[in-house]
Amino acid sequence: MKLHTAVTLLFTAVSTQLSASPLDESKIQFLGPIAINSTIKPADTAHRDAIIDNLLPTLQKNTNQIMLFNQQSKWQPLNKISKLTIPGLQALKFNFTTERFVSGKLKLEGIEKAKVFLNGEAVSGISEIQLNVAKGDHQVLVVAEQVNDWNKVDISFEGKADHDSITLTDKQTKALSAKQLFDAPTVSAISLSPNGEYYITTMRRYNDEKGNSAITETTLYNEDGEALYHFDGMNAANFAWRDDSEKLTYLSDNKAYIFDLKTTKRTQVASQLNGANSITFFDENTLIFEWTNSGKEEGKLTKHYQGLEDRWSYARTQSQIFLLDITSGLLNPVTVGTQSHQLADFDVKANTILATRHQQDYAQPPHMLTELIEIDLSNYQQKVIGQYRTFNNAQYTKEGIYVTAGPDFANGAGRNLPEGMLANNYDGQLYLMDRSGQNVKALSKNFDPAISNFTVLNNGDVVLKATDEDRQQLFLFDESKNKFKRINTGLDVVEKYAVSDERHAQVLFTGTTVSTPQQLKTIHVSDNRSKTLWDSKGIAYQGAEIANLEEFNFTNKEGVEIKGRVYLPHDLDKSKKYPALVYYYGGTSPVTRGFSGRYPFNLWAAKGYVVYVLQPTGATGFGQKFSAEHVNAWGEHTANDIIMGTKEFVKAYPFVDDKRLGNLGASYGGFMTMLLTTKTNLFSASISHAGISNITSYWGQGWWGYLYSGEASKGSFPWNNPTLYSQHSPVFNANKVTTPLLLIHGDADTNVPPGESHNMYTALKILGQDVELVEYKGADHQIFARDKRFHWWDTMLAYFDKHLKNEPQWWQHLYGK
Incomplete structure (x- = not known):
């Protein structure tokens, strides 16, 4: 068989025309026969594309050999192949590097029938394939179905211009690619049981076949990482746990369900809940959730604006809080009226709910007003705790309420600025006030990180996420010591986190560092030692x-x-x-x-x-x-x-x-x-x-x-x-x-x-x-x-x-x- 010796593709000008340059066959890998002793070709069946496409991920792997029907097949250099014909399928694979954007034609002579892939994506053509590739490392894979004489196979590349050259390589590492970054599996949502013995993740990834549609899988695990149950079409963020960690509730197809972890059986407890969201257990027998109803336009010809907020497409959507009795299915409205109410927190022992609603008030920047109210479920009386120009979140703690808001909260209680400077209220601060809304204590006035969200523990401490310079970090606020302590996640950016609090404060979280891809980890706050449960580096970023x-x-x-x-x-x-x-x-x-x-x-x-x-x-x-x-x-x-x-x-x-x-x-x-x-x-x-x-x-x-x-x-x-x-x-x-x-x-x-x-x-x-x-x-x-x-x-x-x-x-x- 004729051997080609050029390691780098160079282009030879004949007059003003460019000629195709042969590829170095010692750097082209060959595998065959793929189907042992089979004379039936995929093209002879009605499932040709499926047969080849299912084999593709295995052929793409950077390994010397693969198992095919319990037999080992080994990749070998193309220049070592001297057979005239080979039964079944054969595969050719080579990697190449470009130092800039390159345009040209890959020419495959002597291959009568094949399917060609560039970086895992099928490309059209067999004898001539147009390649347009940016700077980086690339792979061509050819699954050949008919080759009459391997001695006559010739592979070359012809660039569009003299700078269009590619270099074949057998290096083990590979330049980072856009497809790698976007398609790699990531944990997009998490949930952790109150006792820390179970967790749920939603894994998301993309590929060429599904295109813009994400491939997701939501799975329930025990603390040892053993998969217990798969939830079809669900997102981990939409589950809520009962306090004893034995049951879950969630919404699916406008229905509310209870899932029993011991029996893995689900029970429908309500239907026709179109627009319901944020469902969770109020107590063992009651669920609480928000229920939205889209607002109506006046007609087809005009829209009469009802305020500045009406520019938002969802401004007229009404959201109210409801209770659901699990046994009977009875739905009980907690709030009603023209104003939307959002659930902030609830206290089962006190039989009260914290909720927020927005008043239309443009008197002062930033031209909105948030009302924090408490609802007594014994008589459904509402008490306004306060009205605030800056407000983010609120949660109960013992006899008080934690709040995150900007420095101007409660008449500037959190301000730590020189006289005359105006505060930036996107700089989130943590406050503690009594349940009447009085006696506000600014807890983070001397804490530079900007606080975004938080979770209150049973002992009154707080796990919070904050922007610390260019990092997103977790911190613990120790209420008894009135101090903030960094939680040692080992990551630069914490993305999602969930907290358990029945035995010891435990945090489940995802995130990355500036130079390492996503991990799923857990940490006990008491000893500040983390454990990695899942790491995408070994899955999507090898080499x-x-x-x-x-x-x-x-x-x-x-x-x-x-x-x-x-x-x-x-x-x-x-x-x-x-x-x-x-x-x-x-x-x-x-x-x-x-x-x-x-x-x-x-x-x-x-x-x-x-x-x-x-x-x-x-x-x-x-x-x-x-x-x-x-x-x-x-x-x-x-x-x-x-x-x-x-x-x-x-x-x-x-x-x-x-x-x-x-x-x-x-x-x-x-x-x-x-x-x-x-x-x-x-x-x-x-x-x-x-x-x-x-x-x-x-x-x-x-x-x-x-x-x-x-x-x-x-x-x-x-x-x-x-x-x-x-x-x-x-x-x-x-x-x-x-x-x-x-x-x-x-x-x-x-x-x-x-x-x-x-x-x-x-x-x-x-x-x-x-x-x-x-x-x-x-x-x-x-x-x-x-x-x-x-x-x-x-x-x-x-x-x-x-x-x-x-x-x-x-x-x-x-x-x-």
Whole structure:
């Protein structure tokens, strides 16, 4: 058999034509026959695709041999095969690397019938297959059904241009890929029994076959990790436990069920519960839940607005609290009326319920008012505990009530700011007050992390989740000592958590570190030692090349340390110059250290970029003074931090090319990107996703614009502070822009309407500037759907490749010349 010796695919020009270059057969693996002694081909049956597709995951594995009907088959180099014909199926597999976007044709000569896969996805063609691949590691798999003479098989690749080359490789590691990050199995929801002996998880994953539809599996386990029961079509977050941990309740198909853990039998206790949610045990014989009813429009021709909230599609939906008697099925309303009521907590011994409702009141920022009420179930009398401009959650404890809210809660009880500074009420604080709503005690005034949610333990202590700089951490508040203690999770970002409290306080939680994928863990609060129950690294990330991470902080002009981190490409060569991407949010939250996410920093590093992520002034998690700088600033401090931080970053990393810097952000970060293009020429290309170009139009038209502006522009309005609303709006300074700018928006965005990008696009087009606008059809403020997510990630990287690497081909492939 003819042997090919080229390890790297090179392209030979014949006059002005490119010729196909043969692949090195020593790096192409062969497996066959796959069906032992079988002369029946899949194509001879009605199930050809199913036969091959079911075998695909096994063939893709990075192993030397596989078991087929109890017989071992071994992969071997193609150049060792000398047979004329081989019965049954055969498979060819090779891995290749590209250093940039590559377009060309893979040519398979001598294979009459086959199915070809690129990175696990079927591609059309047999003799010629068009390949369009970005920088990274890739795999081609060919399942051959008919080869008349293996001596005549020839595999080659012809690039579209002289830079379109691929390199065959047999390395054991693989560059991180977009599909890997999105499709990998994750625990999306959890539930833990009160005694800590059982837990439920919902596992979610994606694949090519299901596309945008997630594959989910919800399973009940004992504490040893033994699977006891599978719940079809359910989510772990929708289960609630009875206090004795022997029974569960949940809603499914508008029916309420009780599930017995000992018998694994379920019993229907009510039906016709369309709109019911958040069901849980009130006591052994009673369930409590919220029941919603959609509001009605006046008619087809007009909508008469009933207030600012009416811009929300769900504003007229009514939610009330109900009790359900398990034995009889009797449904008893606890609340009624024109106002929605949300269940906050209940106390069985006191026979009372805590609930919240929102008053329509625009008198003060942020132009909403939350009422906390207590309902006595002995007579259904309601008592208003308090009315608050800032309010998040409330739970009973002994004789008091824990509350999370901003620093201004209870007339500023939680404020820890210099005189004259306005608080940022997105900076969550913990309070304790008596059941009358009086005697409020601010517990976290000197605790810098921003508290988001919490669970009260039987002894009055609190397990809480908080933003600690750029980490999401769990803490224990010890009531007796009035102290906060970090729970040693071993993770940078805790995503979900659930608490048990019957024997010892135990926490079940999921999360990641900045450089390691998701884990499911448990920890006993008393000894602060964690145990890993499940780890996605060994399942989806074996051999993955992960970026190296370095911390990079600097001190800004005000003498404040600005935290940041830098992702370095896996194969970094410090003798070369690299393009870099600078990412920020700039709003009131830091960019957390999650392993993946909507903006995948590890993936960007795998594509050859040094990535700098910084936490500019105004974010929560760094103390109240730091977050309060966000109020009435609209980018003033943030822009200075990003510009200075980028300059310091370039100085500290000499292998970063200061002529090839890109910057991007989303939402408030998209606003920051637009604003930066009016303030600096530091960047060579910029991307704004769902950004705000005109603060006034966002304030008046975004679904939450007036609420967010109630904090970000507290006390400032277009009529009393027109300078803030105009001169801080990028579109009012569009004539200063010289940086190429890509605007991305979902055309169904309700948070930041797509008109915000249209404003800037119109201005820059009229000014003759380099601007692009890409809208994703049907997408809201975030890009969730799998197909859109991959295309969106490709769009951003292709745009930067074009401007920072002088490689426009990927962008041209997506959007033409």
